[in-house]
Amino acid sequence: MSFFDRHQDLIEKAVQAAKVRGYWSAFSEMPSPKVYGESAPADGKAAFELYQGQKFELNQPGQGQWLSPEVSPYGVKLGVSYPKCDPQALLDAAKAAMPAWQALGARERVGLCVQAITELNARSFEIAHAVMATTGQGWMMAFQAGGPHAQDRALEAVAYAWEEQSRIPAEAVWEKPQGKNPPIRMRKQFEIVGRGVALVIGCGTFPTWNTYPGLFAALATGNAVIVKPHPHAVLPAAITVRVLRDLLAAQGLDPNLVSLFVTDQPEQTQALATHPAVASIDFTGSNAFGQWLMAHCKQAQVYAELAGLNHVLIDSTSAYKAMMDNLAFTLCLYSGQMCTTTQAILVPQGGIDTDEGPKSVQAVQTDLAAAIDRLLAKPEVACAVLGAIQSTDTLARIETAQSGQWGRVVRPSAALTHPEFAGARVRTPVLLACDAADEQAYMHERFGPIASVVTVPSTEAGIKLSERMVREHGALTVGVYSTREPVIQAMTEATWRSRVALSINLTGAVFVNQTAAYSDYHATGGNPAANASYSDSALVANRFRVVQRRQHIQD
């Protein structure tokens, strides 16, 4: 039985889900033994622990020295070492693996990708430990975002890839009538050919969730893929690559179709990214490197998700406390180390109307700080929500924010002691306050647990500022709180112009920084924060080309 046949129901459900855009998930987000098997939690932990201090063998070509670049934000000693491979050897091997992958056809390529995704799902606990240890995410987020949610995004990308490829027939008969003469008849054959070797560059915070869409979109459309993980978050990518290589080999296919390129030297990544043989690049990370890629990698299609100025405008609310709790959770979750975390909260200088009566700007500042305090009151909850700080750059940024140079400190950040990991870099959010006129204070991305309450002259001015922030600096998420329909409408139209997703009056268990596969588009691809979206047709349609041949049919 082919993998496509085995997974056909799942694939069709995923295709359908992406059309209906309601709630659907292929994989359970609960780390429950009932779903994943009684031994799954222990097995996953044991598998993770087996990697520590060991060489991660991949049997890739061009293998040279071993690197061990990971530093756990939890202070855990990982000590996993990875083979550094000659990029030219990886490229040559990737190119050599492509013809057989092409010959397999879209149907079986898609089938094998889905098989790989289900195998990754079975290893969700193991991957969750790897994600947690390398990124600093809390356990639940590491399991969900690193495991099933990432797998859902992968399946979603494969579903789009299948939609776009399945519409192309392998063969057609073209029969043109010629009046009373016999028709002209031609046989046409259509071969789907990948663009070439894809390079997928991961980030340090979401090494699977942000890597899988590009990885699986490229693979399913007939390309070889080299995965270049962030040097601090290699293990989740390495496990993923191994699953794919093992599966390919077991099917008699060349495992070098997918390989891992580990380096801690950006100039080596730059050299690979500008190599003529690299036909596409998926990138998640900093503006600086992303802009460099877009400017210099003219030989490749670049799909880039960079940083932006995510923000929320508060005009009024009928659920003040719930709004504050919702905002506080967004600011605290994974210490704000999400590309979707709110950075600025725009509040009109005259204050806001609420179900608890009018609230001044000062009250909003204080109440938001209090909501954060409330959420983080219990240390074990705090540590579970906050996780640890992934990068020392972020630690330094918190210090700068504390100094007051980006605005008055409303709520200072504090270091917490993690009950389980003594060396964990745990920090609570710093909340700042400034005026909209003081643009140097907030008009720049400050990745991490740093947010500002920005006083704007009025709601109308806030809508205009929001539009400009997105147009000029980009954003993945914008929120609005208002009880007034014209405000929501004006904000909606502003986000159409600036091309950013809008969340309206979130007061429950959905947060502005979360997107759901098959339903929410992650990034629009239409503002400076990202030139592509997870997941849509545009993410897959240009990753392959159709090469046709035609000849007369001889009667």
Add this chain to the structure above:
Amino acid sequence: MSFFDRHQDLIEKAVQAAKVRGYWSAFSEMPSPKVYGESAPADGKAAFELYQGQKFELNQPGQGQWLSPEVSPYGVKLGVSYPKCDPQALLDAAKAAMPAWQALGARERVGLCVQAITELNARSFEIAHAVMATTGQGWMMAFQAGGPHAQDRALEAVAYAWEEQSRIPAEAVWEKPQGKNPPIRMRKQFEIVGRGVALVIGCGTFPTWNTYPGLFAALATGNAVIVKPHPHAVLPAAITVRVLRDLLAAQGLDPNLVSLFVTDQPEQTQALATHPAVASIDFTGSNAFGQWLMAHCKQAQVYAELAGLNHVLIDSTSAYKAMMDNLAFTLCLYSGQMCTTTQAILVPQGGIDTDEGPKSVQAVQTDLAAAIDRLLAKPEVACAVLGAIQSTDTLARIETAQSGQWGRVVRPSAALTHPEFAGARVRTPVLLACDAADEQAYMHERFGPIASVVTVPSTEAGIKLSERMVREHGALTVGVYSTREPVIQAMTEATWRSRVALSINLTGAVFVNQTAAYSDYHATGGNPAANASYSDSALVANRFRVVQRRQHIQD
């Protein structure tokens, strides 16, 4: 009744045709009064003649001086003048027209586009005269390629635009189960938003066929379009723009959604193409300008069709005379002024096996020259097939070719007197001969009626050379003649690697330089001759973005 409702059957047939890829056409390619109406030929001619010597009024904003840049290759005095408009005024007006176009929604946008295409079809005779007079095409080609075939390519692009947009729901309910608690329910709304103003830059040889796919793909996906025609072929574009503007105005929409930018100064086109408000560019034309656009217009998505080295490899044939006739017609049709015309005919030095016995390279050269002579024996047939030379650059290139510096002249070009147009620039093809080692002779595009028989060491060497020509210089078409299956297979695999369409053993009424809408992809988008194809999902999917909003559903 909405336009979509009116044309729904046509749209669905076009969508289906592009999936089945058999023969289908929405419009009759025969310039027959029975199809187009008894008075259509005379009406079309009269409409065309009414333009001559007149101002072509479009009532566009920013109107300045009047330009009359067209020079007919037939020596006909056209004297049509066009308003030169301030690009900023056109851009501002285009942007202002977009919100209402967005609000119309994909369905009615697509409907209006199809209505415009059917109105263009009704004016096929008028447009054919305009195409013939400006491009130098013969009448039949001007009618077919300028009229129904261009309209089919337009409808095909709209069909893809509809496919990609219709899969996106306007609204969804997202309901996530919460175990024993009530589900989380959210309403999500999805707005399709165009990328921004599209610039569509036409060429001098096919002012409708090469302009319509970009024009209608951009329009249907929610964008405003500025059409910048080649200064020598403005009238067909001007008529098209007027049809669209009149239709928009009649529907109460802003006609400035579509405008014409006429200039004869390339630096003005460059300034417009790099304007921050231009979000996409469709270009057909020279490598030099196309490469400039791709290097400099970083703010825009660029869809470019440039030049390439189209060629045919002859290994053997079972129909020698029919092959020669087929090749001769390709070389003569519109004096080789097609982006798909064969430029090089690769022949192994040991000669070829044919149904008439072995033929030496010299025999192939002589017999191809003789086939050309045979086709052009009757002057009225010759002029109808050849048309006239569109550009003085091409005339100059013919002279250079005649000088022998690009290889030995096997068949010289000759000037013919057109029976109807005394001033017509009619030239027969020049056929050259050279060795594969002499790359300066043939490894460069020579647009126009210039082709070379290139002697290659062997069929195998010819296949390798073919792959290299496409990889390094690009091609839109490659042909092979062989009676040996392994040769066809090897050539097929070479074209997969170099990503170019292959025509095999064409000996009848299908020519390597012709592509059929809904069935043949024009360009693969995968070699240097073009970075996009007519028409596929990739041509439309990234012309719009989806902007979503979401909010809780209150029970």
